[in-house]
Amino acid sequence: MNRVIRRLAIGLLACYALLFVQLNVWQVGKRAELRANPLNNRESVRQFDAPRGPIVTSDGVVIAQTVEIPKDQRDAGSYAYQREYPTKELFANVSGYYTYAYGATQVEHLYSDVLAGNTPKQQLLAVGSTFNSVDQTGEVQLTLNSDLQKLAQRQLGNREGSAVVLDTRTGAVLAMYSNPTYDPNTVAVHNNDEAGAALEALADAQGKPLLANAYQERYMPGSTFKIITTATGLEAGFISTASEWPDENSWTPPNTKNPIQNYGKKTCGGDMFEVFRRSCNIPFARMSADMGPEVMVNGVKKWGVGEQLPIDLPNAATSTFGGEVADFTDSLALLAIHGFGQGSVQMVPLHMAMVAATVANGGAMMKPYVVAKTLAHNGTELSSTSPEVWRRPISPATAATLNSFMVGVVNNGTAKCCLALAGGVQAAAKTGTAQLNAEGETQRSHAWITAFAPAEAPRVAVAVMLKGVNAQISAGTGGTLAGPVAKVLLDRALKVVPQ
């Protein structure tokens, strides 16, 4: 029988050799293929279910953090970590959300590697700690101030619209809030179906709450656009502080029968200072038609209109003048209308704040940014943002002239009602009431203001835009509706930004 037992031994050995071969197939031969299989989410879950650093405001308020779920509260096989947004809706537009199945947005998306600790610098810092797993996660520090942001939220109240506050000298975003928004906690739930349903509902909701309207949407700017028209005229030498405009209530551009009127069908005219502070429409229409398509379109482009805004957040919107040179060549009337911010001109609220900040900053338009710096877990600085000039659309002299025009708007113009800052600080501003309805239809308008302060040595700029979604807002003007919001924000911002 021993002979047969030896054969049996060989047979069994062959069976186990077969197992060994197959083990090599799975663990070595087809390893890469199996790990790359789309059904295999081990790697992605491991990356998702890990510690992740916080996002913090400039005044130290945590707006996104990851907490470990206590062991006794976890279901078998469920995640150990939960991403939380303690400030709920307040910073949703900046932080974005972080999900397993639906990716991440905003800072959560752009700075994911830093937060998760996957940048080469962070991994180098963790070298040599193989046996005691060191927390590699990073922290993102924002330029935004939580008090200012809360103020923007409270000032907008339940009105749809956006508010942006900038540091004029650096481009740092101090506040950026828009209504409607959403609570990222509802999206960051672990259950993929639940998260998907929440996202779908938000995507379908009125007012696009998932979009950061302040920098991802654009709206008709109305008279706030006159800053750019005036700047273009001054730069091109078509107008000067001495330019005079006739007192009139109606003007019909060349080759058209439709007359242009001033806001409220008023009679309006005078020198540049006067027509700017009263926001007459006809002088700016005439100015644009006089300059012609080439000068006007190129002048507007210098401000970055037609280019994606260079903010350090994903999917920024692009402002538009509503046409190229050729589009206006045969239609000076259209150019005239666009010249005072009507027609198909559209500006991003953030961009409008940048326009005021450029005037304030002597003509240098700074790149806006929300991330001040990133830190490793041990406090080592990984990166910090240095202010950068994006473009210089106007000379310091033009900027000074525009500054004086905008001071007039506050002291004796369309913003007189509402921009007397605390402590007698002088503000400079331009209002806008963008008429959305055609002649004869129900009045519908966006209310705009863009302003900076102090006028003599500017530090902060603001843009406030209230969407004309209801009769209440449509009945008001940029000065009366957006002005008070801007005042409160400027007052507080001046306390936040030191001299």
Added chain:
Amino acid sequence: MANTVSPLAVARRRSELGLVLLAAFITGAAYVLASLGKNASLPARIGPFLVSLLVLLVCAHIGVRKFAPGASPLLLPLATLLHGIGYVMIARLSDRLAGLQATWSLIAVACFIAVLVALPRVADLLRYQYTFLFVGVFLQLLPLVPGVGFSSGGARIWVSIGPINFQPGEFAKLCLAIFFAGYLSEQREVLSSGGKRIAGVQLPEMRTFLPVMLAWGVSVVVMVAEKDLGSSLLFFTLFVVLLWVATERSGYIVFGGGLFVLGAFIAYNMFGHVRDRFAIWLDPWSQYNGKGYQIVQGMFGFAEGGISGTGLGLGDPTRIPAVKNDFIFAAIGEELGLFGATAVLAAFVFIIGSGLRTAIRTDNAFEKLLAVGLTTILGVQAFIILAGVLRVLPLTGVTLPFMSYGGSSLVSNYMLLALLIAISHSSARRLHEVPQ
């Protein structure tokens, strides 16, 4: 007289003690590493764990030293190594199961020693072969008894008596192996010579062949009724192997192979769950969200482990269904890598080697066949589940000896080990390597 100490026995027991301590060291180290990997802290009650681990293994060793001093020094250390790695993996998967498995480990080692104590001469079992036949068939049928047996995980192989749930099939295997070995050792002359010749194949004498055939047939049919495919396959293999070894006629292998193909064909056509197993084996991907999920997750686990593994406590094996019993090898592949999984395969190969060497060394036909039978049970059962997990064969759920979670399996395998060790010792005595 019997107390004269043989130098060979002392040498063997010394090797065994060294190897058992090595297995204990590996287990203890793995236990600490798994806890560090999973919780980044030392395990709670590490002291009591190490002490009870050591006490348990040394007790098993003392049992062998006292009652089977001439036995092979490899069997116990290999089994304890597999047991230890399996336990660490179970403890890493679930704290609750770890406590239960620890209790079962205690009972298993106690039963191991009890078998050694109760069996001074293995050959005595020959007299009780029919008793074992009846007990074996009874145990086999028990899960089918209404009110006592119940189904779990699709197979009706469980029995619940009072507070205790167990799988009588795990013990039935041992009983039937004893019966087969006894019967075949007595009838092998008749079986290998007699009978008619049909188409060049010498058929055995039907009168002697029938009882074995019947016992086997009943068991296989019962297991099919219990939907316990793995055990049916194991049982069938055991029977064919023993016939082959007993008669030394390769015809039985051919005959058995043919019968197997026939049986598989019938089962495939008769039972939906058999067809399912086949379909999943050939293409688990198309049923990823259903029955293929487990096998695909197992493959992902092996792939994740790669050559060196993710490290104990650092993988994600809990996403594989039934990872604590049938699929424990996938968890080992994931966290210990190709190295660890190969070590487990090697340990099984060495156990099989030692078992068959034991069979070769003894000149008692019953002991020889019993050793072959027990080794076959162990080796083939491990092969069936490993092959299922690795997709070498369709998956049929049986436990991985010594490693899977489960009391019945652990206890019966330790009893099987004790029988092998007893045979090993008795052949050493017969060869006068140790005093009679």
